[in-house]
Amino acid sequence: MIVYIAVGTNMGSLEENIQQAVERMEDAGIHISKIATPIHNKAYGKTDQADFLNTVVEAQTDLDPWNLLDALQKIEADMGRVRMEHWGPRIIDLDIIFYGNRIIETERLAVPHSDMKNRDFVLNPLAEIAPDLRHPIEGKTIAEMAKELKNKE
Numbered sequence: 001m002i003v004y005i006a007v008g009t010n011m012g013s014l015e016e017n018i019q020q021a022v023e024r025m026e027d028a029g030i031h032i033s034k035i036a037t038p039i040h041n042k043a044y045g046k047t048d049q050a051d052f053l054n055t056v057v058e059a060q061t062d063l064d065p066w067n068l069l070d071a072l073q074k075i076e077a078d079m080g081r082v083r084m085e086h087w088g089p090r091i092i093d094l095d096i097i098f099y100g101n102r103i104i105e106t107e108r109l110a111v112p113h114s115d116m117k118n119r120d121f122v123l124n125p126l127a128e129i130a131p132d133l134r135h136p137i138e139g140k141t142i143a144e145m146a147k148e149l150k151n152k153e
Contacts, residue, residue, distance in 0.1 A: 001060070001061055001062070001099060001100045002033075002058065002059070002060055002098075002100060003030070003058075003059050003060075003061055003068065003096060003097075003098060003099050003100070004056055004057070004058055004059075004096075004097040004098040004126060004130065004133075005025070005030070005056065005057050005059060005072065005094055005095065005096055005097060006054065006055075006056050006093070006094070006095040006097050006113070006116075006121075006122050006125075006126075007021055007022070007054065007055050007056065007057060007092070007093070007094055008052050008053070008054040008055075008090070008092075008093040008095075008121070009021075009052065009053055009054075009090065009091060009092050009093065010043065010049060010050045010051060010052040010053070010089055010090065011050070011089050011090060011091045012091055014038075014052075014053035015038070015053065017053075017079070017091055017092050018038060018053065018055060018092075020079060020092075021075060021079065021092050021094060022035065022057065024075045024078065024079070025057070025059065025071075025072075025075065025094075028063075028071040028074070028075065029061055029062065029063060029071070030059045030060075030061045030063070030068070030071065030072075031059055031060045031061065032057050032058070032059050033058050033059060033060060034057065034058040034129040034130075035055060035056075035057050035058075035129075036055045036056045036057070036124075036125030036126065036128040036129045037055070037125065037128060038053050038054065038055040038125075039053070039054055039055070039121060039124060039125060040052070040053055041054060041120070041121040044119060044121065049089045050089065052121065054121040054122070054125065055125050056097065056122060056125040056126045056128075056129065058129055058130060065096065065099045065102065065104055065109060065111060066108070066109065068096060068099070069096060069108070069109055072094040072095075072096065073094075075092070075094060076090075076091075076092050076093070076094055079091055079092045080092075081093070095113055095122075096109070096111050096113065097111075097112060097113045097116055097122060097126065098111065098112050098113075098133070099111045101134075101136045102136075103136055103137060112135060112136065112137060117135075117138065117145055117149065118149070120146070120149055120150070120153075123142060123145055123146040123149055124146055126142050126146075127142045127143050127145075127146040130142055131143035
């Protein structure tokens, strides 16, 4: 299955954190095929913290959505992420943005990512590597969604 995963960090060596997360994803059976150019951005949600470095990766995996989520959360924990406050600082944040064209709405997992349409730090890197990818709920391409968000700002 082709999946898209958002990768973000604002603690420690940001570039190294992203590289380490990518390597760990490979080791977990999440095979990276594309990596968007990382972008620096202000914190989202809880703004009184250090800026973030964000990217999006395209990957191929045989893991089902819940095992993929487990693998990503294990990588976060192994890298030292501690969930102390919602939207707080983090050494690494790995979010499933798309799992093929599946729509999943459970308490534990929402795919496509429920707030991606409001996050330029997700849409812009995603538009770089998959501009024609169509959002299965919105019905728009990622390029269209990124442009709409830019026009709102």
